[in-house]
Amino acid sequence: MKWLLEKYNVKSIKPYLWIFSIVLTSIGYFLINNAPNQKLHSLYTELDSLVPFINVFIIPYMMYMPNLVILLIIICYCDEERYFISLLALNIGNFICLIIYMFFQTYVPRPVIIHDDFLCSFVRFIYSKDNPYNCFPSIHVVATFSVLKGINKLKNMPIKYKIRFNIIGWLIIISTQFVKQHIIMDLLAGLVLVEGVYKGIEYIFYNTNFIKKFHKKKKDINNVEIFK
Numbered sequence: 001m002k003w004l005l006e007k008y009n010v011k012s013i014k015p016y017l018w019i020f021s022i023v024l025t026s027i028g029y030f031l032i033n034n035a036p037n038q039k040l041h042s043l044y045t046e047l048d049s050l051v052p053f054i055n056v057f058i059i060p061y062m063m064y065m066p067n068l069v070i071l072l073i074i075i076c077y078c079d080e081e082r083y084f085i086s087l088l089a090l091n092i093g094n095f096i097c098l099i100i101y102m103f104f105q106t107y108v109p110r111p112v113i114i115h116d117d118f119l120c121s122f123v124r125f126i127y128s129k130d131n132p133y134n135c136f137p138s139i140h141v142v143a144t145f146s147v148l149k150g151i152n153k154l155k156n157m158p159i160k161y162k163i164r165f166n167i168i169g170w171l172i173i174i175s176t177q178f179v180k181q182h183i184i185m186d187l188l189a190g191l192v193l194v195e196g197v198y199k200g201i202e203y204i205f206y207n208t209n210f211i212k213k214f215h216k217k218k219k220d221i222n223n224v225e226i227f228k
Contacts (some may be wrong), residue, residue, distance in 0.1 A: 015080055018087055019072050022143065032101055033134045040107040043136055043185040053111045055079035055119040057178035058126065060171040064140055067172060071147040071165060078154050085205055086150030089198040091141040096193060101134040110134045123179055130181070133158050138182045141190030144172050149198050 068090075076083035110132055113120050148169040152162055173190075176182040 014072060015083065015170055016078050018084075019069060019076075021087065021091055022067055022068065022094070025091060025098060025139070028098050029094075029134060029139060032098065033131050034216075038135070040105055042109075043138075044109060044183055045185070048183045051177050051180075051184070053113075053180050054178040055113075055115070055117070057171075057175040058123050059175075060168070061126075061140070061175040061179050061181065062122075063168065064144065064172055067168060068143055068147055070103055071151055071169075075147065075150045075154065077164055078156055081205070082150050085198070085201050088148035089149070089194060089201050090143050092201070093146055093190075093193050093197045094139050096197070097134075097137055097139050097142060097190075102134065104136070105133055106136040106186075108135045108181065108183055108186070109143055117119075126179070132181075135182050136186045137184040137189035137193050138176050139190075140176050140182070141173050141187050142194055143193045144169050145191055146198065149194065 007071075072083065072087060075086055110127060113124055148166060150159070151165050151169075154162075173187065176187060177184065
């Protein structure tokens with residue numbers, strides 16, 4: 001392990017292990033994503049009825065977790081401080097979602113899928129494993145947008161790579177609409193939530209004395225050139 005860390009200029013594997021913290025909210029989601037024990041709310045609008053079901057979007061939808069892990073590893077490698085800000089925003093955002101689900105449970109109507117092609121069968125499989133509750137805000141959106149914020153704030157990453165990562169990330173975000181796992185309000189609420197949480201965490205890191213007690217701020221020591 002030591003030679004591997006030295007080869008790729010990685011000082012320690014410990015910061016990367018914090019990625020596993022996202023598993024906790026994933027477990028929490030499935031624990032409360034059962035038959036509702038409270039009144040269901042519908043935020044469905046006429047605009048949602050205009051969004052078509054497009055089965056091919058199940059592909060970016062299922063890229064959600066691999067995309068999170070890969071981008072978090074990249075952010076950690078490039079800028080450890082930005083990594084912790086983004087990961088903390090992701091986890092706090094997801095935790096807030098779980099709290100909302102427990103007190104304001106929404107329901108998303110799903111289409112009847114009549115086709116038997118592979119992609120439609122895959123969508124039906126996802127439907128069978130994920131109940132149509134706990135939708136507002138969308139955790140898919142909150143987590144994906146949190147890591148995109150981190151990627152976009154990396155100073156040492158060329159714009160061409162940021163564009164590629166953003167294309168994938170936004171495909172994942174809008175896929176929640178086209179596979180009918182979420183509605184427009186779920187998506188918008190997720191974006192707004194991340195903006196608020198991320199800015200709050202940045203303020204704590206950079207404008208208060210709180211973080212100085214635990215972390216000596218690094219300037220460029222983490223800005224490793226890996227994209228050429």
